[in-house]
Amino acid sequence: MPTSVMNTPTAPQGTSVAAAPAAPNTTSNAPNTPGAETRGRERQGSFGGSTRAKILKPFNTANIKILLLENVNETAVRALQDQGYQVETHAKALAEDVLIEKIKDVHCVGIRSKTKLTKKVLDAAEKLGVIGCFCIGTNQVDLEHAASKGIAVFNSPFSNSRSVAELVIAEIVLLSRQLGDRNNEMHQGIWSKVSANCYEIRGKTLGIIGYGHIGSQLSVLAESMGMRVLFHDVVPLMPLGTSKQVGSLDELLENSDFVTLHVPETEETKNMIGEHELYKMKQGSFLINASRGTIVQISALAKALRSGHIGGAAVDVFPKEPAANGKFFESELIGCPNTLLTPHIGGSTEEAQSMIGVEVSQALIKFINNGTSIGAVNFPEVDLRAIRDEENSIRLCYTHANVPGVLLRITNILADHNVDKQFSDSKGKIAYLMADISDVTPEQIQDIYRRVSETPTNIVTRVLY
Numbered sequence: 001m002p003t004s005v006m007n008t009p010t011a012p013q014g015t016s017v018a019a020a021p022a023a024p025n026t027t028s029n030a031p032n033t034p035g036a037e038t039r040g041r042e043r044q045g046s047f048g049g050s051t052r053a054k055i056l057k058p059f060n061t062a063n064i065k066i067l068l069l070e071n072v073n074e075t076a077v078r079a080l081q082d083q084g085y086q087v088e089t090h091a092k093a094l095a096e097d098v099l100i101e102k103i104k105d106v107h108c109v110g111i112r113s114k115t116k117l118t119k120k121v122l123d124a125a126e127k128l129g130v131i132g133c134f135c136i137g138t139n140q141v142d143l144e145h146a147a148s149k150g151i152a153v154f155n156s157p158f159s160n161s162r163s164v165a166e167l168v169i170a171e172i173v174l175l176s177r178q179l180g181d182r183n184n185e186m187h188q189g190i191w192s193k194v195s196a197n198c199y200e201i202r203g204k205t206l207g208i209i210g211y212g213h214i215g216s217q218l219s220v221l222a223e224s225m226g227m228r229v230l231f232h233d234v235v236p237l238m239p240l241g242t243s244k245q246v247g248s249l250d251e252l253l254e255n256s257d258f259v260t261l262h263v264p265e266t267e268e269t270k271n272m273i274g275e276h277e278l279y280k281m282k283q284g285s286f287l288i289n290a291s292r293g294t295i296v297q298i299s300a301l302a303k304a305l306r307s308g309h310i311g312g313a314a315v316d317v318f319p320k321e322p323a324a325n326g327k328f329f330e331s332e333l334i335g336c337p338n339t340l341l342t343p344h345i346g347g348s349t350e351e352a353q354s355m356i357g358v359e360v361s362q363a364l365i366k367f368i369n370n371g372t373s374i375g376a377v378n379f380p381e382v383d384l385r386a387i388r389d390e391e392n393s394i395r396l397c398y399t400h401a402n403v404p405g406v407l408l409r410i411t412n413i414l415a416d417h418n419v420d421k422q423f424s425d426s427k428g429k430i431a432y433l434m435a436d437i438s439d440v441t442p443e444q445i446q447d448i449y450r451r452v453s454e455t456p457t458n459i460v461t462r463v464l465y
């Protein structure tokens with residue numbers, strides 16, 4: 001595979017700082033901003049007593065372009081700007097043609113759940129090395145294609161879990177008391193005081209489908225409200241509190257008063273809840289979906305709500321969601337009885353967005369500056385302990401096809417050098433190797449870079465120093 005443009009090395013300039021090949025599309029030899037460098041040193045602390053840890057960075061961080069879409073939180077914008085990167089922000093998702101034009105030139109893109117990074121979009125991205133999903137879901141990215149191009153994808157696996165769990169707790173109470181309908185009536189000037197089919201949630205059974213970060217957090221909150229919790233998951237999991245894992249989806253549906261979905265969007269979960277499953281649910285029971293819109297068949301749910309078989313639903317996610325605020329929303333669920341519709345706000349709290357901004361921006365910075373891929377969702381997870389702060393030490397980051405014989409080839413290239421440490425791992429068709437090499441001259445760095453990036457298995461080669 002070809003070496004991406006973002007990894008073109010700079011020519012040797014005579015000093016270690018100036019000479020090393022650069023990461024993302026470095027064109028200038030200006031040093032990093034002093035502020036960022038000092039902060040980095042403080043963070044990494046001393047290395048083995050008297051020797052400090054080296055601050056690895058792509059050479060001129062001002063040349064690194066970051067595109068942040070969908071109103072990514074200010075905490076991320078600041079953190080990325082503090083590194084000296086060029087950061088362009090947009091409040092909304094971009095139309096595909098605009099995105100294709102914008103993404104051509106950037107080294108990193110930050111998105112939320114709306115931006116679709118398809119094969120077509122990724123193929124237009126000539127310099128892209130890393131993607132940050134400032135959310136939990138990563139189904140909006142063609143992860144495999146990104147990996148095949150050496151593009152690592154990071155997300156925030158749990159920073160908004162609590163926000164979703166709290167919303168679901170609120171919805172359980174609201175549905176149980178038909179609060180959506182009562183509220184609508186009052187706003188129309190209609191006084192309608194009813195207790196028929198309104199219930200306390202104490203003693204009722206909550207069925208959680210998908211007992212991951214959100215499902216398990218919800219389980220604890222629901223039990224503290226006096227609910228009994230059943231859950232269904234594809235893997236056996238430790239039940240929290242007195243909750244109980246059931247043997248099948250049907251068993252959960254048949255025994256729950258409230259059913260709530262917390263699974264990712266996958267081939268298996270698409271249309272997971274249709275007519276058959278809805279009619280397995282108890283008469284008058286409630287359905288909540290704050291996972292992904294494709295998991296519930298909307299027509300079947302609307303029919304079950306209108307027939308009264310399902311007593312109410314809260315839906316936060318839809319198969320087709322408007323691209324931005326103010327755009328028209330349509331759904332067969334509009335006007336269904338006791339149905340709460342929210343515009344994908346499960347993770348939309350100040351706390352969650354701020355934490356996500358910090359978490360994902362740190363992962364991006366570590367990947368760009370240090371090559372660290374820990375936490376990547378589509379990429380082998382590799383890290384090395386800090387590199388010594390010595391002039392002529394470098395870090396080689398090599399993303400390559402996962403085929404036999406590669407390590408031997410790299411060992412031959414590095415045979416005459418002092419490899420301080422090296423680690424490599426693979427995931428599916430790609431593998432990632434990091435090696436710290438000391439005592440290398442600028443000419444040797446150029447030679448290592450050239451020979452590694454010319455290997456037939458090369459996807460992306462970077463040298464950090």
Ligand SMILES: NC(=O)c1ccc[n+]([C@@H]2O[C@H](COP(=O)([O-])OP(=O)(O)OC[C@H]3O[C@@H](n4cnc5c(N)ncnc54)[C@H](O)[C@@H]3O)[C@@H](O)[C@H]2O)c1
Pocket residue numbers: 136137138157158160161164209210211212213214215232233234235262263264265266268269290291292316317344345346347348
């Ligand atoms: N509405 C929102 O704003 C919002 C916010 C955050 C997350 N989400 C969605 O919620 C989903 C779940 O989030 P999470 O953090 O709990 O994820 P998670 O990965 O921690 O947990 C998902 C669980 O689902 C299970 N699972 C997968 N496939 C399954 C199947 N076919 N049947 C049963 N269980 C299955 C997994 O084993 C796992 O335990 C995310 O993927 C995202 O799409 C929505």
Ligand SMILES: O=C(O)[C@H](O)COP(=O)(O)O
Pocket residue numbers: 112113114134135136137138160344345346347348
């Ligand atoms: O995947 C997620 O974390 C949620 O769906 C939230 O997505 P958002 O950041 O687009 O609100």
